[in-house]
Amino acid sequence: MSALILISVLGVVVLYLGLLGNKRLLAPVGILGLIGALVLFYTGYHVEMPLFANMVRFDGFSIAFNSAMIVITVLLFVFGVDYYALMKEHVAEHYALMLFSLTGAFLLTAYTNLLVLFLGIEILSIPLYILAGGKKRSYRSGEASFKYFLLGSFATAFFLMGIALIYGVTASFDLGKVREYAELHAGQHSILFLLGSFFVAVGLSFKVAAAPFHFWGPDVYEGAPTLVTAFMATVVKTAAFAAFYRFVSMTGMPEALSRTLLVMTLVTLFIGNVVALRQSNFKRLMAYSSIAHTGFLLMALLSTSGLTAQMLFYYTFTYALATVGLFIVLTLAKRAANGNENIQIFRGLFRARPWLAIVTMLLLLSLAGIPLTAGFIAKYQVFLLAIQGGFLKTTAFAVVMALIGIYYYVLVIREAFTPAEEGIAIAVTPANWLVISLCGVAVVALGIWPAWLL
Amino acid sequence: MQFLFYLFAAISVISAVFVVSAKSPINSVIALIVCFLSIAGHYILLNAQFLAMVHIIVYTGAIMVLFLFVIMLLNLNKSAEPVKTLATRIAAVIAGGVFLLTLLAAVRHGLDITPARDFDGGVGLVRSVGLSLFNEFLLPFEVSSILFLSAMVGALMLAKKEPAASAGTSPAAPAEKRVA
Numbered sequence: 344m345s346a347l348i349l350i351s352v353l354g355v356v357v358l359y360l361g362l363l364g365n366k367r368l369l370a371p372v373g374i375l376g377l378i379g380a381l382v383l384f385y386t387g388y389h390v391e392m393p394l395f396a397n398m399v400r401f402d403g404f405s406i407a408f409n410s411a412m413i414v415i416t417v418l419l420f421v422f423g424v425d426y427y428a429l430m431k432e433h434v435a436e437h438y439a440l441m442l443f444s445l446t447g448a449f450l451l452t453a454y455t456n457l458l459v460l461f462l463g464i465e466i467l468s469i470p471l472y473i474l475a476g477g478k479k480r481s482y483r484s485g486e487a488s489f490k491y492f493l494l495g496s497f498a499t500a501f502f503l504m505g506i507a508l509i510y511g512v513t514a515s516f517d518l519g520k521v522r523e524y525a526e527l528h529a530g531q532h533s534i535l536f537l538l539g540s541f542f543v544a545v546g547l548s549f550k551v552a553a554a555p556f557h558f559w560g561p562d563v564y565e566g567a568p569t570l571v572t573a574f575m576a577t578v579v580k581t582a583a584f585a586a587f588y589r590f591v592s593m594t595g596m597p598e599a600l601s602r603t604l605l606v607m608t609l610v611t612l613f614i615g616n617v618v619a620l621r622q623s624n625f626k627r628l629m630a631y632s633s634i635a636h637t638g639f640l641l642m643a644l645l646s647t648s649g650l651t652a653q654m655l656f657y658y659t660f661t662y663a664l665a666t667v668g669l670f671i672v673l674t675l676a677k678r679a680a681n682g683n684e685n686i687q688i689f690r691g692l693f694r695a696r697p698w699l700a701i702v703t704m705l706l707l708l709s710l711a712g713i714p715l716t717a718g719f720i721a722k723y724q725v726f727l728l729a730i731q732g733g734f735l736k737t738t739a740f741a742v743v744m745a746l747i748g749i750y751y752y753v754l755v756i757r758e759a760f761t762p763a764e765e766g767i768a769i770a771v772t773p774a775n776w777l778v779i780s781l782c783g784v785a786v787v788a789l790g791i792w793p794a795w796l797l
Numbered sequence: 798m799q800f801l802f803y804l805f806a807a808i809s810v811i812s813a814v815f816v817v818s819a820k821s822p823i824n825s826v827i828a829l830i831v832c833f834l835s836i837a838g839h840y841i842l843l844n845a846q847f848l849a850m851v852h853i854i855v856y857t858g859a860i861m862v863l864f865l866f867v868i869m870l871l872n873l874n875k876s877a878e879p880v881k882t883l884a885t886r887i888a889a890v891i892a893g894g895v896f897l898l899t900l901l902a903a904v905r906h907g908l909d910i911t912p913a914r915d916f917d918g919g920v921g922l923v924r925s926v927g928l929s930l931f932n933e934f935l936l937p938f939e940v941s942s943i944l945f946l947s948a949m950v951g952a953l954m955l956a957k958k959e960p961a962a963s964a965g966t967s968p969a970a971p972a973e974k975r976v977a
Contacts, residue, residue, distance in 0.1 A: 351943050358950065395936035436954045443947040450940065458937050466944045473951030479959060514913035534903055535910065 344394055346380040347449050354442035361435020369438050370424045374417050381413050397517055398456045404652050405453040408585045411660045412448050412578045418778050419574055422671050425772045426570045440470035448582035457506045457516040468495050475567040487566025494559045502546025508539030518593040525595045537599050550583035553637050554611040564630035573670035576633045577663035584640055588655055591644055604645055612638035612741055616748040625673055625686045632710055635748055636662050642741055643725045646732025654724050657796050661717035661789055665706040668782030671775055672703050679769045686755050691763025700759045702783035709786040711752040712745055717789035802842055808835040822868045833857045845921025
């Protein structure tokens with residue numbers, strides 16, 4: 344709880360620092376505050392009690408996810424120093440909005456009350472609608488912001504309707520009470536309860552970009568500033584999946600809901616992996632890759648066992664590490680190519696910056712799920728879990744989709760290792776180099792010693 | 798009371814239909830205001846005075862005025878409805894029909910709606926709303942301040958006039974002074 348307060352106050356402090364007009368102060372202060380929050384979480388690690396009339400509970404699950412999100416945000420802030428170096432206005436607002444968004448993410452991992460779930464989703468989203476339009480002179484950025492805002496509002500409306508329906512049946516927002524009700528009426532749920540949980544699932548699926556609610560994904564990922572895209576693909580997805588897991592495990596997953604989720608998983612896997620084959624813009628490619636990973640994560644949600652939480656944590660964290668690294672590499676390559684985002688800008692990367700190319704390869708291989716990287720362990724665990732849960736055909740389908748998915752990752756790797764006609768000049772600041780290397784090394788280390796996190 | 802309920806219900810439904818069917822956006826907005834007022838009437842019938850007042854002040858007052866401003870500023874008062882292609886219309890009809898079928902199938906055996914809690918006449922009074930807001934729902938109440946703060950920051954960030962591209966090289970502070 345104290346970490347939540349610290350982060351929200353930190354956001355305000357960063358806003359005030361923006362008044363001083365000294366941009367260089369912003370990221371260090373933000374990072375210090377985030378590390379402080381991490382420390383606060385760990386000093387309170389074993390204090391697990393419901394707070395504020397059972398609104399939130401910062402249990403082990405929530406603290407693990409929150410720490411992962413803090414680590415990712417710190418990496419993004421380090422990258423931000425360089426990313427925002429050229430930007431004159433509103434840098435403080437960007438950092439502050441990301442911090443506010445993070446407080447929403449904390450609530451999403453810790454909620455025990457549907458009302459807090461709703462507030463968490465909104466606090467997470469509203470700063471993102473704004474951040475997506477952060478490049479005010481770019482039409483694409485404006486388009487991304489507007490699309491995300493409109494579709495997000497629709498999703499929120501469904502979501503709120505779902506919460507209202509559940510409240511109507513159970514007379515409580517409290518997840519414990521909802522669970523009691525669900526267990527009492529197992530097998531013969533009232534239609535209102537089913538519809539309610541379905542609508543809540545729709546709202547959450549929108550946030551994780553699961554098909555058929557994924558249409559905003561590629562456009563928003565492409566239009567938003569790269570740093571914001573990276574934030575969306577990592578922190579937001581992690582938080583939304585943590586919220587999804589808490590909801591699904593708390594309502595005990597009525598059968599009708601699990602059937603819906605199964606269909607959504609299949610469609611998401613198909614779209615994420617097959618449509619991605621036709622993409623040549625790297626950001627859109629990453630968007631489809633993110634949709635594909637949503638499919639695998641949904642599969643983990645389907646088979647609710649005690650291990651699902653651990654699995655989700657490992658999967659989202661390693662996915663986030665790889666994604667952050669790749670988006671930084673993209674930004675560097677994009678600068679060298681005058682703002683071009685086609686995957687061909689990676690051509691000649693190995694000749695120009697061998698280490699960078701190798702790390703890029705590792706990160707992409709991890710996303711593809713090649714053995715010895717963390718991505719492989721993550722996918723392997725999901726498949727194992729799904730088979731244990733009795734989803735044999737789904738798993739077979741997912742394996743085929745994962746194999747198809749490898750193709751487009753390898754396509755990018757091939758570009759990176761093809762020599763370019765003319766050499767490219769990629770400038771890397773030490774901080775960026777450190778973050779990228781850290782992501783690359785971590786992805787391999789976690790792939791070899793997964794027990795560190797699992 | 799029963800008569801009032803049916804009166805308000807009829808007004809809400811008719812005005813809501815008019816919101817969608819009206820050609821001119823201005824008429825649409827006026828109909829929406831009528832709809833909101835009748836819904837506020839429902840709240841008062843349920844003894845939820847606080848909700849009724851907030852509903853009138855926020856929705857009918859603030860948001861509708863904003864709507865009107867936007868419509869007038871954008872000069873949308875003539876019916877500038879984009880023409881939809883035949884394919885879109887057919888798709889919309891099919892989608893709507895499928896949705897209707899699904900709903901009908903779902904409620905075929907009747908909707909069993911038994912209130913989980915009996916009606917409590919005092920629940921909507923200002924006193925009980927305030928008490929629950931500051932006792933049970935203190936955390937959501939406080940946390941929503943972050944939501945509004947970020948929305949305000951965002952509105953300022955997106956709406957603030959940027960210095961022209963040529964003046965972009967100078968730091969922000971002198972530009973602000975010039976405006977002052």
